[in-house]
Amino acid sequence: MFVKKLMLMSYRNYDNLSIEFGNNVNVFMGDNAQGKTNILESIYYCGFAKSHRTSRDKELINWNSERAFISLSVGKDRLDKRIDINILKDGKKAITVNSIKISKIGELFGTFNVVMFSPEDLKIIKESPGGRRKFIDMELCQLNKTYYYNLVQYNKVINERNILLKNKKLSEEMLDVYDEQLAGFGEYVIRKRLDYIDKLNKYSQDIHKEITLGKEIIKFKYQSSIKLTDDIKSNFRELLNRNRKKDIDRGISTVGPHRDDFSIFINDVDTKSYGSQGQQRTAVLTMKFSSLKIIKEVNGEYPVLLLDDVLSELDFNRKKYVLSTIKDIQTIITCTGISDINEYLDSSSKVFTVSGGKISI
Secondary structure, eight states: OEEEEEEEEEETTEEEEEEEOOSSEEEEEOOTTSSHHHHHHHHHHHHHSSOSSOSOGGGGBOTTOSEEEEEEEEEOSSOOEEEEEEEETTSOEEEEETTEEOSSGGGTTTSSOEEEEOGGGGHHHHSOHHHHHHHHHHHHHHHOHHHHHHHHHHHHHHHHHHHHHHOTTOOHHHHHHHHHHHHHHHHHHHHHHHHHHHHHHHHHHHHHHHHTTTSOOEEEEEEOSSOOSSOHHHHHHHHHHHTHHHHHHHTSOOSSGGGOEEEEEETTEEHHHHOOHHHHHHHHHHHHHHHHHHHHHHHSSOOEEEEESOGGGSOHHHHHHHHHHGGGSOEEEEESOOTTTGGGOOTTOEEEEEETTEEEO
């Protein structure tokens, strides 16, 4: 899978832009605040219908325009795709794939697979469980539309249950109905997350050993208040019943996959609590490159890799691993200079210079 062409109109600091990409390494070079990350953001948006930087779509629209437009042409093994997205100031968006309008965001997932690695990804390790759940959910959504459906339904039921828990005229019978629905949707979500953690462990071992020259072993472990036995559904239902009084007192659902987490261990030490910043950065790098391999395993082709100003923050071994691994993967890189990656570029690589919303090659 690879990006063939990107067109932008009134997107961030780009009034009108058209770029054709090479199939291998594409580098966008320039000073900070010139619009390099905006290019990567627009490509990422075509995979998930959301930005990795903001939840407010209107921020993507050029300040003097009423709408922004993205068009992405994607080359695939079986059938090329063209994704067109209109983003309006009122928060609405219109998406077509090969000129066919899609009515739900879930229909877009899997059309264009992308993995992004940016400096902000260190938060996956360092901050709250929500960031780690978001990572695994986003990866699974682009691999499995049924997962997206079950996750959406689960969150919908959780919201309705929480409203009921806050109601003074609470209905225990209605809670029984919600709990049965949660147990069904929740079991599916947990099982798919567990499968993904297994795949992370499968691919991360060799990747992490190579990056750390064999000095470190990484392991991922899913954490849940629900017993992860063969009958997760029954275990979840029983836990909801056992916690019902506490949920009513607090007015919120206190257990379930919406509260789950996963831990990252390096040499059997919890990386979040005790890992150095270098180890945390390496763990994220390992996760991202494992994701590339998981997508290849499931879909039969690699996704597009976006590297947003991360090479300057990596030491020699990490940088060497990244640049020596991307030969078969279309990679789009932003950086302030190419002196440290020049030896990894060849005649098929394309280098773009970005300055004030203008791009030259």
